[in-house]
Amino acid sequence: MPYKEKVIEKKYFSIGEVAEMLDVATSLIRFWESEFDIIKPKKNRKGNRQFTREDIENVKLIYHLVKEKGYTLQGAKDLIKSNTGNLKDKMEMTQRLREIRSFLKQVYDQLP
Numbered sequence: 001m002p003y004k005e006k007v008i009e010k011k012y013f014s015i016g017e018v019a020e021m022l023d024v025a026t027s028l029i030r031f032w033e034s035e036f037d038i039i040k041p042k043k044n045r046k047g048n049r050q051f052t053r054e055d056i057e058n059v060k061l062i063y064h065l066v067k068e069k070g071y072t073l074q075g076a077k078d079l080i081k082s083n084t085g086n087l088k089d090k091m092e093m094t095q096r097l098r099e100i101r102s103f104l105k106q107v108y109d110q111l112p
Contacts, residue, residue, distance in 0.1 A: 002015075008042050012050035012051065012052060013050070013051045013052075013056060013087050014048065014049070014050070014051070015029055015030070015048075015049045015051065017051075018051050018055075018056055018059060021056065022059065022060065024063070024067075031057060032059065032062050033049075035073055035077070035078070036058070036062055036076075036077065038053065038058040038061075038062075038080060039055060039058050039059055039062070045068070057088065059081070060091065061087060061088055061091055062076060063075070064079075064091045064094070065079060065080075065087075
């Protein structure tokens with residue numbers, strides 16, 4: 001029976017890793033954590049934040065609303081309180097469409 005290598009999926013991410021994913025400063029993520037109830041990373045014994053995938057999705061949602069859509073912090077808070085599920089779906093769809101657009105542009109640029 002051949003050996004199957006298990007893929008180890010990371011459970012927690014540091015604030016530095018999250019900041020790198022979004023290309024923002026760690027201080028911005030700490031600020032958003034203090035402003036938005038949906039960001040609640042666990043803290044280890046040393047006090048370091050440990051972000052789950054759900055935490056990261058919530059940070060991405062806030063990034064999308066504030067940085068990409070131009071909402072104020074209060075506007076983003078109000079929108080999140082009203083319907084988080086629908087917002088996440090729209091954000092994911094927008095991101096996917098950007099990826100498709102980028103891919104199509106690459107294909108177009110390679111045409112003779």
